[in-house]
Amino acid sequence: MAKRVAERTELLPxxxxxxxxxGFEAASLALIGERTGLGKGSLYHFFPGGKEEMxxxxxxxxxxxxxxxxxRPLREGPDPNRAVAEMLVxxxxxxxSGRRVCLVGALALAETRNRFAERIKAYFADWDRALAxxxxxxxxxxxxxxxxxxxxLALIQGALVLARALDDPEIFGRLLANLKVRLAxxxxxxxxxxxx
Amino acid sequence: MAKRVAERTELLPxxxxxxxxxGFEAASLALIGERTGLGKGSLYHFFPGGKEEMxxxxxxxxxxxxxxxxxRPLREGPDPNRAVAEMLVxxxxxxxSGRRVCLVGALALAETRNRFAERIKAYFADWDRALAxxxxxxxxxxxxxxxxxxxxLALIQGALVLARALDDPEIFGRLLANLKVRLAxxxxxxxxxxxx
DNA sequence: TCAAGATTTTACCGATTGGTACACAGGAGC
DNA sequence: GCTCCTGTGTACCAATCGGTAAAATCTTGA
Numbered sequence: 001m002a003k004r005v006a007e008r009t010e011l012l013p014x015x016x017x018x019x020x021x022x023g024f025e026a027a028s029l030a031l032i033g034e035r036t037g038l039g040k041g042s043l044y045h046f047f048p049g050g051k052e053e054m055x056x057x058x059x060x061x062x063x064x065x066x067x068x069x070x071x072r073p074l075r076e077g078p079d080p081n082r083a084v085a086e087m088l089v090x091x092x093x094x095x096x097s098g099r100r101v102c103l104v105g106a107l108a109l110a111e112t113r114n115r116f117a118e119r120i121k122a123y124f125a126d127w128d129r130a131l132a133x134x135x136x137x138x139x140x141x142x143x144x145x146x147x148x149x150x151x152x153l154a155l156i157q158g159a160l161v162l163a164r165a166l167d168d169p170e171i172f173g174r175l176l177a178n179l180k181v182r183l184a185x186x187x188x189x190x191x192x193x194x195x196x
Numbered sequence: 197m198a199k200r201v202a203e204r205t206e207l208l209p210x211x212x213x214x215x216x217x218x219g220f221e222a223a224s225l226a227l228i229g230e231r232t233g234l235g236k237g238s239l240y241h242f243f244p245g246g247k248e249e250m251x252x253x254x255x256x257x258x259x260x261x262x263x264x265x266x267x268r269p270l271r272e273g274p275d276p277n278r279a280v281a282e283m284l285v286x287x288x289x290x291x292x293s294g295r296r297v298c299l300v301g302a303l304a305l306a307e308t309r310n311r312f313a314e315r316i317k318a319y320f321a322d323w324d325r326a327l328a329x330x331x332x333x334x335x336x337x338x339x340x341x342x343x344x345x346x347x348x349l350a351l352i353q354g355a356l357v358l359a360r361a362l363d364d365p366e367i368f369g370r371l372l373a374n375l376k377v378r379l380a381x382x383x384x385x386x387x388x389x390x391x392x
Numbered sequence: 393t394c395a396a397g398a399t400t401t402t403a404c405c406g407a408t409t410g411g412t413a414c415a416c417a418g419g420a421g422c
Numbered sequence: 423g424c425t426c427c428t429g430t431g432t433a434c435c436a437a438t439c440g441g442t443a444a445a446a447t448c449t450t451g452a
Contacts, residue, residue: 026221026307040441041400050441106305108361109221109297116434117363124361147374150358154371155347158354162346163321167313178343178385194316225410235429244410282415 008046008057011036020103024055024112036063052115059119062103063096066127074130081184087131088180091156096171098163105157119127128153131154140187148183204242204253207232212254216299250259255315258299261290262334263325270326276333277380283327287352294359294368301353324349332369336383345377347360351375 014035018027022093033039047053067092077083095102104123109114128149135145159175210231215224225247243249265286273279278352291298300319303312323354324345360377 022307023219023221023305024265025219028438029251030438038399039401041402041443044441045399049324083308094291105357105361108357109302109305109340111218115342120361124358128362134235147370151351151371151374154354154358154367155350156354157357158352159305161301161353161357162320162350164309165316166324167317171346171350179345226407226408234429235431237414237432240411241429 009061011038012048012058016061016103019055019058020106022102023106023110023111024051024115026068027051040164049098055116056119057118058103059123059137061088063119063123065121069094071126071130077134080134081186083181084135084138085180087134088183089122092173095160095172096169098160098169101159101164102157105160124153135183138186144187152179152183204220205257207234207242207250208254208257211250211298214258214263215251216252216297219302219306220247220311221306225249229349244363251312252297252315254318256310259315259319262319265290267326268320273330276330277382279330280327280334280379281376283330284372284379286373288369291356291368292365294356294365297360298353298356301356320349331379340383348379 015032017110020033020034021167026195029040029043032051036043043054047057048057052079069071070087073097074080074087075085094100104120106119108124109111113120131152132142132149134147135148136142140148154177159172162174162175165170178196211228214228217223218227226238228239228247228250229355232239239250240246243253245252266283269279270276270283273282290296300316303309304320309316309346317360327348328338328341328345331344332338336344351371352375355368356369359365359368
């Protein structure tokens with residue numbers, strides 16, 4: 001048989017997609033083998049730790065992507081308003097305009113939540129911190145920035161759930177558009193409305 | 197052995213909790229037997245269709261609860277603003293202030309999505325229609341009502357994801373409180389801000 | 393040409409999966 | 423007492439699960 005010389009890194013995208021589609025438990029080794037074209041032997045050659053190592057590698061890659069494409073620009077970008085706007089663009093692209101599910105969010109709800117709990121927590125905590133900081137730099141008060149950041153993350157995750165549940169990806173784009181307006185309006189107009 | 201004379205309906209709550217905790221696939225018959233105290237024989241006596249029938253029965257009950265406690269008051273309640281406010285109270289109670297996950301939302305993201313796709317879709321579509329209608333009756337324009345309804349559902353679902361992911365149930369209550377303010381403010385103040 | 397290392401195939405393992413079959417227990421009506 | 427009927431417990435099934443072992447194959451460098 002021909003040698004495939006597969007790279008570990010090029011296995012990550014199909015693995016990620018598989019975990020997104022089926023979840024951690026239901027993505028069986030048989031399915032993984034079928035999708036990647038690799039037998040168990042090869043899979044365990046690249047990932048001696050089995051499925052768990054595969055999932056962790058996928059989460060590593062996701063972490064890295066968001067850190068580089070979203071979190072860092074939010075924290076360090078010279079123009080916070082632009083960083084926030086670009087976050088929405090990146091998010092829309094990443095989630096394929098609602099056709100793709102957030103693996104981290106899905107794992108948070110799934111049975112395997114305990115196994116990856118810390119990574120899931122870190123992912124959302126990082127995002128939340130970075131976004132809140134950008135909003136503060138954009139002029140929102142710390143309290144407003146914190147609340148709006150949480151609300152933004154919740155809306156993104158909820159939009160993915162709804163888009164999937166209603167089988168209508170466009171819901172995601174519409175909700176993201178509303179979000180963009182609210183974030184772009186800035187603190188000036190909204191400071192008048194009381195917080196509670 | 198003593199006869200338990202278990203009722204089918206009294207099996208639904210533990211089954212629902214089990215599916216919420218583990219998801220459909222990972223809630224094994226062994227686990228179900230352990231939690232309900234019933235052997236396979238009894239379980240298949242009440243649910244000849246196996247796990248799938250159990251899940252459908254649970255979804256039926258959830259549907260019924262929301263129809264009675266949330267959807268119908270939204271559609272037919274004499275005071276739409278009060279119905280919306282009471283929806284938030286009911287939702288907070290149902291999801292145990294963020295400590296409980298939405299089974300329908302979790303199934304929407306999970307591997308089993310295709311198996312229950314229509315029921316999941318119907319659940320959210322019913323909710324969305326009922327809420328949008330109440331908002332219209334409360335004075336929002338049809339377009340605003342539709343958008344706000346979607347946004348509300350997304351925020352609720354996303355809040356559950358975040359509360360679970362960050363292991364902080366209080367996030368749910370805080371996001372629900374913000375939501376309450378926005379919904380209670382009514383269309384008057386918000387009609388000035390452009391939609392896009 | 394040949395050895396060394398990397399990759400892949402194949403066969404196999406024990407455990408667990410959802411599901412079936414059936415013998416058995418207990419109460420209700422006669 | 424007897425017989426239904428509703429539950430229940432248990433043994434069993436093939437299929438699949440994640441994972442292991444090792445032989446076989448390929449690539450590479452000397």
